[in-house]
Amino acid sequence: MATAPELLSAAPEAVIRSMTEPDVPEVVAIERSSYQFPWSEGIFRDCLRVGYVCRVVTVRGETVGYGVMSVGAGEAHILNLCIHAEFRCQGIGRKLLGYLVERAATAGMGEAYLEVRPSNTGAIRLYQSLGFEQVGIRRGYYQAVGGREDAAVLKMPLRGRRPASV
């Protein structure tokens, strides 16, 4: 894999495409290296099977991140958004999130929701910068070392919004 210094500001080169079954092992490798309590391979396969919006981001052909979103009943739920550690802070997460939000709006969804650990301040900053606002807390939603951690629930209205510049 190319290293971050070779790929400073990789976002313009980042390509978003549909995730397929053969992508799952690489996606799971990024997932395992990014989260303490990662999704299993089976969860990603289920997301593909039920037709969730599953996308990977590639830079020069390498998978560097992914996003998973469910869309239905007027609401989009961003279920996972993850960029390989070596490719973070280059605008790729913002590009992928902007893509998912646009996709939800185009599909006619009224709102987009997501959950995030309150301790994940970098992700929260990204979400807020795109227009998500906290609308609630789910108590004990996440597994955590020695117990559970709350989730902050964030919402973004999609109707009547200006398209994000991504």
Ligand SMILES: CC(C)(COP(=O)(O)OP(=O)(O)OC[C@H]1O[C@@H](n2cnc3c(N)ncnc32)[C@H](O)[C@@H]1OP(=O)(O)O)[C@@H](O)C(=O)NCCC(=O)NCCS
């Ligand atoms: C959250 C995540 C997807 C962000 O992806 P990214 O490609 O690094 O984000 P970007 O480079 O597009 O950054 C966009 C904005 O997010 C914020 N941000 C991202 N990482 C940050 C960090 N470590 N500290 C502070 N702010 C951060 C900044 O506001 C940034 O905007 P700026 O560059 O104009 O300052 C990535 O850090 C990640 O995959 N983390 C591990 C998995 C995870 O926690 N996913 C979210 C689960 S809810």
